[in-house]
Amino acid sequence: MKKKQRKVRLIRAAIQLIFFIAAPSLFSTAFAGIKSIFLAIGGQQSVTWNSFLDITALLLIITILFGRHFCGYACAFGSLGDALYELTAFIRTKCFGKKKKHGYPEEWVHRLQKVKYVILAFLLLSCITGFYSKLQGMSPWDVFSMLTTGRLPKSTYIVGTVLLILIMVGMCTQERFFCQFLCPMGAVFAIMPIIPGALFKRNRSNCVPKCTLCKKRCPAHLDIDGDTAHSGECICCHACTAVCPRRNIHTVVDKN
């Protein structure tokens, strides 16, 4: 079983690395598309299709059809979070002998997951009211994208740099810290109508009583029951399918 988990994790890490190098700006491009709609409304102009919206539409359609595999496998910022979390976990086991997966308690996680909707609402409202132009230099994503092109951020990006450092610290403390709690694009993905067939579901009657291994392993602490109010939080990391001792978790697509 451990072997299978390792294999799933390694395949995922390899795909993440490829996307990190090839397309590190997909997530911010997709969000720029969303912003462009609201900026147009704020400027009382008609919403026109642009090159950002190509990416936004593509990612949203993929998410609706196949779940949030983009978040789990292709998003460079998510990969950064995974790398930092794994690094912290590695240091914890090597130096302090703590083998247990670290993170926040379930209740905290579910509460903090709501914060990203507040951030999304704030950003979109500031786009509409024109306040957005005053936020220049505060985006941690801008700083991140400068770093991925191998340039140091300019002095006007101090706030963004500080925020990025804070986020990176947070990433070490909880798996997928940013994606779950703060990512405005993640909030958009999470409210997408993901086709129920693409969601992970377990056959409860076949479960080992009081096992809950899948829920413990899940970065979002989901119950993994197909279509629920929280099912949009699933980033399709496939950890639950790999950890289940009875191979009891599938998407409907898998099963058929």
Add this chain to the structure above:
Amino acid sequence: MNNQNFYLRLIALLLIIMAVFFYNGTVKDKEQAQDIADLTAKTESLEKQQDQILTALKETYEEQKTAAESNASSDVSSEADNKSEKDSTEDKENTEQADSEEADDSDNVYKNGTFEGSGTGYGGTITVQVTLEDDTITAVSVVSAPGEDSAYLSQGENVINSIISEQSTDVDTISGATFSSTGILEAVNDALSKAENA
């Protein structure tokens, strides 16, 4: 009910998309109404002008008529007058021509022609060509931008429209494509500095 979250979200998404289309429709209607109002105002002012011109023409025609009648007796002197008038107008034309010939770019802030400049965008150097005519930026085109993501570059190029309409590089950058548009602005500034008359 099975999958109720899915259906609720699907309906919400469709509503949002419909709202955007509805919004676009109202904006278009507003723009059309504005266009119609502008055009009617224009035609009205043109009609007024036309009337003014017609009445003015009529007045001058009548004035000339009376003048011609009174001058009919003294033909000889008026011919001489006419000749001198003609001469003076010819002179005027000549000087005007000279003026326009002199109006090359040495008096202007910038030389006429096409100039290249470069700036730093998202992932490298952006090179642009700026065409100047009598201190007016008539065209800006991106020659090369190897480090730019195509989605961002095509958004960033929108800054060119504002440069040309404002005739200045002191314009807002395109949000979402800050780096590309800043790079283009930098490049245009660089090209302008090369075009300056010493």
